Amino acid sequence: MSIPSALPPEKVYRKCDPAEFSFATTEELDGALEITGQERALEAISFSIGMLHDGFNLFALGPNGTGKETAVMHYLDTIAPDAGIPDDWCYVYNFEKPRHPSALQLPPGKACKLSSDMDRMVEALFSVLPTAFSSENYQAQEKIIRETFQDQQSSSIEEIEKRAAKSDIALIRTPAGFAFAPVKNGEVLKPEEFMLLGENERDKIEKEIESLKNAMQSVMAQIPKWQREAQDKIKELNRQIAGFAIRPLFTELTSGFGSIEQVSAYLDKAEKDIIDHFDHFLEKESTRQEFLPGMSAMKGSFFNRYKVNVLVDNGTAKGAPVIIEEKPACQNLLGDIEHLSQMGTLVTDFTLIKPGALHRANGGYLLIDARRLLMEPLAWETLKKALRTRQIRIESLAQLYSLISTVSLDPEPIPLNVKVILLGERMLYYLLSNYDPDFGELFKVEADFEDDLRNTSESRMGYARIVAAVAMEGKLCHFERSAVARIIEHGSRLSGDAEKVSAHMQSIADLVRETDFYARKNNRRYATAEDVQQAIDARIMRASRIRERIREATLRNTILIDTDSEKTCQINGLAVYGLGGLSFGHPGRITARVSIGKGEVLDIEREVEMGGPIHSKGVLILSGFLAARFGIEQPLSLSATLVFEQSYSGVEGDSASSAELYALLSALSETPIRQWLAVTGSVNQHGEIQAIGGVNEKIEGFFDLCRARGLSGKHGVLIPASNIDNLMLRSDVVDAVRQGIFSIYPVRHIDEGIELLTGIPAGEPGRDGLYPEESINGKVSIRLKEMALKMKKYSSESNGNGE
């Protein structure tokens, strides 16, 4: 098997040629933002928005910063202005059931008009009604009714009084009522005078008084009835006067709302209620102060019942509303019923009903961040309920869970017609899909945003437009096309693939802003590629404290990494550390030791539970490789241990499995490995090297260490050949490759790698199935055979002794 050649410089970095752009600087671009490379997601958005049936709400999924919200908003901006303007909504007092405020639906702009018209009318009633009730006409009529009652009362009493007077008996007002007594010369007879009268006369007086008392008693019994009749008459008079006074106001008010039946019905009820409660409008000016906003639920604020609480005013809307709810708490979605503290109790009324995002978005579109939604207690359930029932029913959580116990309201639900667009990560989408049975019914459309875009001329131009848009929006300096090209190269690096560019537009936008900082610092009119590089370098430098500490420890030989000699049983593997916003690679020493055993390969990391399952899987795979290659003719009588030296935290991933196999082969063949080479790549049971992630960081990590110690020209890294397309290395690495002082070897099979690492061919089996003795495989085979014999011998001796 031939060994692979080191990669040429053009293979380790894909340059973006600035000459492909027709512009000189981004100033020449119009700054219009276009979403490119997300056709699948855009199609899904278009489909969801266009579907008017239930449940076709949208979940835009993808990593944060990939432009989900921008893409959705971009699409909505094109269609929302042409969509119909939804109606206004308001809550009004329910005159029959005050605890259940009524919802009114009005054409756009009419709710505020109704509110202001009602306010004006109530204000007018404070002058209209007092005027009507202080008119001579009313006063005279009321006086007649009262006098009629008093006449009725006094004439009945007077009649009795006159009858009594004929018998010299007086009707006397006592502190609590009336009494009859015989009188003489206007004075009540003294008891002794009465006793001096003849018996017949006394009897006569007593009988007459008895009769008068009965008559008086019957008059007394009639008085409440007369009073009631008088009150009824006055009440009817009041109704007539009030009705007559307010009718013109209501006629004018109603005419402003055409044939809106709901409004007409409400105004009819309001008119009746005002007639019933006209007396409130006759009170003095001081009591009217309560008719002020903010005094809503205060005791005695009677006039609030005539207010109109406008929840949604679309009077100035230019199409369907597009609402982004940044804090999707339950009360922010559904609205809330606020309370006022009054004398230690909480009171409320319909004027304290506050609209939620669903109210504002009704008839349009509502965008919510899925993670924030799920973080808010009960908000997800609340949203689902609203979507399922297609209505907004305001429920106070505190009331629902009896956290407060006070009089509250149950407002009439409002019909809901909204397209909800959730924005979130893929994990959330798949979790909800798997565990929430309602999710699939309510969010039937997924807009899956790509992490990376194909590195095409179209996507590169899209990058240029984003750079221009960010520069224009942020009033930044514009970018030369070479700077744009450098940003595209960085986009490729972010995606970890030379054939692609990152779709994480947030990072690109941040880089544009950071570059602007350095361009201004460098007194540039236009940002250059150097400014971009400076921004990238500065970003790395800011985040690289840990990286520098690890490298320093390595250079001081605190962490033992050999990059010069050849050593048996040990190899330099490559690991990637992800810390905050920076990922960096660093070599780690992997060692293998073998002894006679039962064919086990022991992963020390796994034994101490510092290795993840994928890493353990990789180790077991290489056991399979050894068994298949060397265990057919003889038992594998070895016991091997593998470990990442000086690793004090967990190890995960199988990217070191090829390095572990090389170390094991070195140990078995007792052949030293060149420590100036580092290895990455996973291996399968056939010995094929498979692609891994973070290849750029790993190469750069080893390069940095070697450079610090001095590049001698022999240093290099073995990578899987399938990772060639992922190479977007740093410029200094590319330069070293160009100069031939650092090499990158693409390896397809373990046999290629072991020859590069040892300088000895791996060896292929002859017709007899045996490997050449001087080859690595041959040495391994011989060693394993010796170990098997020793094992056999030891076993037979043990058995003999045993016998």
Place this chain on the structure above:
Amino acid sequence: MQERTHSNRKNHEKPGPPEIRSIAVGIDCSPHSLASLKTAADLASRMHAELLGIFVEDINLLRLTELPFCQEIRQYSPAPEKIESTELERMLRSQARQAEASLQREAEIFRVRHSFSVRRGNVPKEVVAAALQADLLVLGRSGRSPTCRKGLGSTARNALSGSLKSILLMHEGYAAENEAVLVLCDGSDASKAALAIAIRMLRPGNTLHILLLPQYEGHEHLLESELSGQLPPGILRVEYHVLPPVSDSRILARYIRMADSGLLVLSDRMNLPAETVHNLINDIDYPILLVRS
């Protein structure tokens, strides 16, 4: 009725009004009498007079309880009930305390000297007798008697006929500070004295209505000229109303209602027959100040 309005003019010599140094007020705790008390206290304050409160324990009531068949008929009671004298005594004492408390409250508000006396006897007679030492007697138009809703109560009637003092008959709902004053003037000394009192009763900013009763043709001009000289400079709004010669109290009452003023000030010693004046007082449902100089 002709009407003319004038602004105020220069001060001339005027007939002196009867001096009011003490004001007696009958208090029986009825709404009219409480209104009387308030007005009396207000007057006393403005005239620096002493306020004399009078409460009379009705002898007729006390005698009533001693009669064997005495029973009280109450409005919300199913059957007449016996009145016990001890209970009645207690209730009268309670009313007297209430009357005295009302007097003290008003006296404190208006900061006037005051005294309170409780008498026992025939109410109208006792009130008139008690008022002999006062310059002005203030009474409610009607008191607690059962059938005197429209006309005058027995005490007021008795005071009209039996007292020589000026009498103010008050009406529930009247507030002196908000009301205009209307005075009946026929050029007699008595009517001029009434005008002088009316001026003193008038609050700044309120209108003084003068109903001129000319005694002969053209007399109204002379009368108006004469009276305008009597007005002090502070009165800004004076309205003159000229009435045709009339002696019927009902017609007079109709004219007065048309002017629709608050307090009516007149004298029963003007050129009008005293009977007409008394009938007018009985018929018209306004607070009335009858001036007797």
